[in-house]
Amino acid sequence: MKILITNDDGIHSEGLITLAQEVSEIAEVTVIAPDRERSATGHAITMHKPLRVEKVKIPNCKASGWMVNGTPSDCIKLGLEALLDITPDLVLSGINRGANLGTDIIYSGTVSAAIEAALSGVPSMALSIAGNNNAYFKNAAIYAKKLCLQISDYVFPKDSLLNVNIPLVNADDIKGVRITHLGTMRYENSFDRRMDPRGRIYYWLAGELIENISDNDSDVWAIKNNYISVTPILFDLTKYDLIDTIKKWNLKV
Amino acid sequence: MKILITNDDGIHSEGLITLAQEVSEIAEVTVIAPDRERSATGHAITMHKPLRVEKVKIPNCKASGWMVNGTPSDCIKLGLEALLDITPDLVLSGINRGANLGTDIIYSGTVSAAIEAALSGVPSMALSIAGNNNAYFKNAAIYAKKLCLQISDYVFPKDSLLNVNIPLVNADDIKGVRITHLGTMRYENSFDRRMDPRGRIYYWLAGELIENISDNDSDVWAIKNNYISVTPILFDLTKYDLIDTIKKWNLKV
Numbered sequence: 001m002k003i004l005i006t007n008d009d010g011i012h013s014e015g016l017i018t019l020a021q022e023v024s025e026i027a028e029v030t031v032i033a034p035d036r037e038r039s040a041t042g043h044a045i046t047m048h049k050p051l052r053v054e055k056v057k058i059p060n061c062k063a064s065g066w067m068v069n070g071t072p073s074d075c076i077k078l079g080l081e082a083l084l085d086i087t088p089d090l091v092l093s094g095i096n097r098g099a100n101l102g103t104d105i106i107y108s109g110t111v112s113a114a115i116e117a118a119l120s121g122v123p124s125m126a127l128s129i130a131g132n133n134n135a136y137f138k139n140a141a142i143y144a145k146k147l148c149l150q151i152s153d154y155v156f157p158k159d160s161l162l163n164v165n166i167p168l169v170n171a172d173d174i175k176g177v178r179i180t181h182l183g184t185m186r187y188e189n190s191f192d193r194r195m196d197p198r199g200r201i202y203y204w205l206a207g208e209l210i211e212n213i214s215d216n217d218s219d220v221w222a223i224k225n226n227y228i229s230v231t232p233i234l235f236d237l238t239k240y241d242l243i244d245t246i247k248k249w250n251l252k253v
Numbered sequence: 254m255k256i257l258i259t260n261d262d263g264i265h266s267e268g269l270i271t272l273a274q275e276v277s278e279i280a281e282v283t284v285i286a287p288d289r290e291r292s293a294t295g296h297a298i299t300m301h302k303p304l305r306v307e308k309v310k311i312p313n314c315k316a317s318g319w320m321v322n323g324t325p326s327d328c329i330k331l332g333l334e335a336l337l338d339i340t341p342d343l344v345l346s347g348i349n350r351g352a353n354l355g356t357d358i359i360y361s362g363t364v365s366a367a368i369e370a371a372l373s374g375v376p377s378m379a380l381s382i383a384g385n386n387n388a389y390f391k392n393a394a395i396y397a398k399k400l401c402l403q404i405s406d407y408v409f410p411k412d413s414l415l416n417v418n419i420p421l422v423n424a425d426d427i428k429g430v431r432i433t434h435l436g437t438m439r440y441e442n443s444f445d446r447r448m449d450p451r452g453r454i455y456y457w458l459a460g461e462l463i464e465n466i467s468d469n470d471s472d473v474w475a476i477k478n479n480y481i482s483v484t485p486i487l488f489d490l491t492k493y494d495l496i497d498t499i500k501k502w503n504l505k506v
């Protein structure tokens with residue numbers, strides 16, 4: 001099995017290195033990842049400047065590595081279309097420090113890289129742990145390795161990818177795996193309005209999360225209750241069930 | 254009617270200014286837009302630095318304007334949650350110079366701004382013209398104004414927005430309006446591999462588009478055939494029809 005790994009925290013991040021180390025035990029791994037953190041880049045791609053690529057050694061790991069001065073989506077595009085001789089069997093994006101849940105995945109560089117792979121017809125998974133603590137990457141990477149083996153028994157669905165979130169608990173405390181839909185994430189008081197030392201106003205994105213955790217088929221509920229969430233994700237953003245409704249509006253030039 | 258306008262080409266772009274001028278005839282318009290071009294930013298948001306806001310005069314237009322040192326999504330978030338006293342009835346994003354069609358909309362700052370509005374429950378439309386020629390913005394803006402009036406007769410669907418593309422032809426040559434789904438856009442030879450003056454390799458995103466124009470219900474077909482395309486877009490990326498399939502995989506920790 002050939003696996004391509006990327007992320008949005010950058011090639012030197014613990015989550016990516018741990019994932020590459022574990023998955024190298026079962027697959028031939030290539031890492032192509034941003035040279036620095038690219039969180040909340042959404043599905044940005046670099047059109048107006050050249051991309052540079054540099055070989056990088058992944059510590060304690062036989063995976064080959066390249067770092068790119070671009071976004072996660074750039075890394076996947078460049079990997080699939082310019083750097084790799086053979087299309088990988090699977091793309092993994094992560095392991096991200098912090099959950100990628102609900103409607104928030106639209107901001108996620110981690111998920112976008114997996115979408116980019118899926119757009120090119122390569123099976124892919126985005127992987128995140130629900131918090132900021134390096135101690136849990138090892139367990140998450142071991143689970144990711146198991147998941148790679150488990151899904152290889154099935155025909156990976158076309159026009160889709162999987163978004164996987166792992167709770168921030170010890171392996172023994174994980175209650176199981178839930179197949180979920182994306183939950184609702186809303187924020188209150190999103191911006192802090194502040195004054196700089198020179199008396200000028202600026203705004204800083206802040207906000208308190210209002211999660212809907214009553215919906216127990218959602219990824220938000222699963223993570224709150226110490227389950228791993230696996231959500232199938234689409235990339236054809238057409239809302240098909242509205243086409244007939246809007247046809248009835250009879251819009252004119 | 255209160256309308257908020259943004260874009261990803263920047264607040265000084267012809268497409269935005271023309272749109273603001275036209276729509277001001279039927280609504281109270283506020284423009285909140287990036288201070289410079291932010292194309293292909295996808296759904297990026299600015300988390301790690303402060304956002305600055307500055308009042309700007311929109312030429313020949315009574316609309317009030319603010320420019321922001323952020324992305325299109327930042328502009329909408331900041332507008333809805335910090336700058337505007339009253340939630341607008343409609344958000345318009347554009348008019349973008351260049352089409353936003355098919356699976357490519359995932360890269361689009363224009364569409365992402367409209368998604369950001371929809372996430373906050375505000376009806377929204379992304380507007381683009383299919384090419385790079387200032388001469389066609391006026392017609393497109395007049396059409397956008399008509400569209401705002403036409404849709405105000407209907408209940409705007411929740412959990413959705415409209416992606417509108419306008420062909421680059423004179424008003425008389427527009428054949429009509431088609432309600433479409435997103436077509437397929439694939440690229441060949443996506444990267445140019447080049448050598449810089451110091452002998453180092455770099456890559457530049459290029460690529461030849463392979464459009465599927467045989468699908469005459471798609472937005473790609475509509476634009477090629479001089480129709481305006483209107484596509485309903487979702488932002489819940491769950492692929493619901495796969496949940497039962499993946500449940501049968503019986504994934505384990």
